[in-house]
Amino acid sequence: MSSRPLHVEPEPVDDVLGWLDGRVSADFDPATGCGWQVSFARTTDGGAVLSLVAAHAIADGAALLDAVVRADGGTPAPVPARGGALSTAVDDVADGLQQLKAAVSWAINRPRGKRTPSPAKAAPEAPEGWRIPHVVVECDSAEIAKSAAERGGSVNSLFVAALARIAATAGCADGLVPAALPVSGRETVDVRANSTRIAIAGLDRSVLDEQDLAEVKAECKRAYQRLAANSSASQPLALVQMLPDAVVRRLPPPPAATVLASSLGRVPGELCGAPVRSVSATAHYPGAEPAEVATIGDGVTGWLSDSGSRTTISVCGLAPGRINGVDELRELVTSELASWGLAVRPW
Structure with missing residues (x-):
């Protein structure tokens, strides 16, 4: 590549x-x-x-961070050894058949359902020229860990709950807020490509209103367990991305999610001998129009990374007509994090 x-x-x-x-x-x-x-x-x-x-078809967030760390240390990625031309061709055919088998199994076993959850009310029309708003904020890592612990949860469960509350405040969901939680299926011996699967957690609005992180954490754990028990229902995103559009259009719709919360964990604090002040990771949809974005889920997506003393949160508003600009999204994000007792610094 x-x-x-x-x-x-x-x-x-x-x-x-x-x-x-x-x-x-x-x-x-x-x-x-x-x-x-x-x-x-x-x-x-x-x-x-x-x-x-x-x-994204060739790398997920974990693969990108791994590439940065390896590049800084001059360490090549552990790529499995390949044989000669004939052996390679046989391996490629076998891998292709395995991928095809996985795709067929995924299409057969995937739960049927609506593409997006029923919102509290119909979304208003997006203003002319609408583009996906994107904001990045930082907070003190010790403060966010303290706030999460005081409410019976972890930094990750606070992150998930905060995004769900932002989506609910914007009018993207009512009653139950479905949250997509990316899970890496990568093997340590091969860090190439995209191996992300998605677990779906259902977060009750009453739990979110009470900021009950113990229950949010428990529901996230149940979502991971459901995914592990039914792995054929969620094939890696890269597999879906490589299928022809004509095939994808005939497949069952993906599980509905109003929120995507991707926690990337610890990121390098130094690069090429220089201190790294901040790191932000975001999945973009370049050139996407409102009508296309509305089919993604009508909500928010977020990414969290920890660079030691700082925790960085990146959020995109995928809600045309509900979240209509950077200023509006920034206010939603900063107000929400303030409700958890966190002081934030917007980029």
């Missing part, structure tokens, strides 16, 4: 988040061998920012 040439911004940037969003490209095509790009810019405050963007 090849990359685009390294992009170096000629002038220092002031709006770091805007610059990062601008580096996302809709032109990646893994089928032609172009799947990722690294970009670099100086900032007006004397710092620097590094961007790594990849097509």
Whole structure:
């Protein structure tokens, strides 16, 4: 898999988040061998920012973070040894048949249901020129851990609950808030590609209103157990992404989710000998129009990473007509985290 040439911004940037969003490209095509790009810019405050963007079909968040860590340490990825041309061809055919078998099993066993949950009320029409709003905020890692522990949960359960409450406040769900929880199925001997599966948790509004993290944590655990017990119902996202559009359109719709909460865990605190102040990870939908975004789930998606003293939360509003701009989404995010006793610093 090849990359685009390294992009170096000629002038220092002031709006770091805007610059990062601008580096996302809709032109990646893994089928032609172009799947990722690294970009670099100086900032007006004397710092620097590094961007790594990849097509989701070839890498999930864990794979990207692993690539950064390995690149910094000069450690190659552990790729299984391949035999000669004949052996490789046989392996590829066998792998293709296994993937096809998995796809058929997934299509047969996948639960039927509506593509999106029934919202509290119909979404208003999105304003002209609507684009997916994206915000990033930071908070103190010790503070968020303390807030979670005081409510009987973990940082991850607080993250899931906060996103669900944001979606509910925006009018994206009523009664029960379905939350998608990405789970890595990657083997340690091979860190390539995208091996993400999705567990679905159902979060009751009364539990969310009470900020009962013990119950949120318990429901997330039950979601992971359901996924483990029925793995054929949730094949890796990359498998679905590689199927032809004509096939995907005939498959049962995916389980409905108003929230996607992806916790990436600890990220490097140093890169190439320089301290890393902040790290943010986000899955983008470049060029997506409101009508297309509305089919994704009518809610919010978020990613959490911990760089030691700082915890970074990145949120996208996939709710045309409900969340209509960066300012609106930023207010939702900062107000929600404040309700947990957290002081945040927006990017």
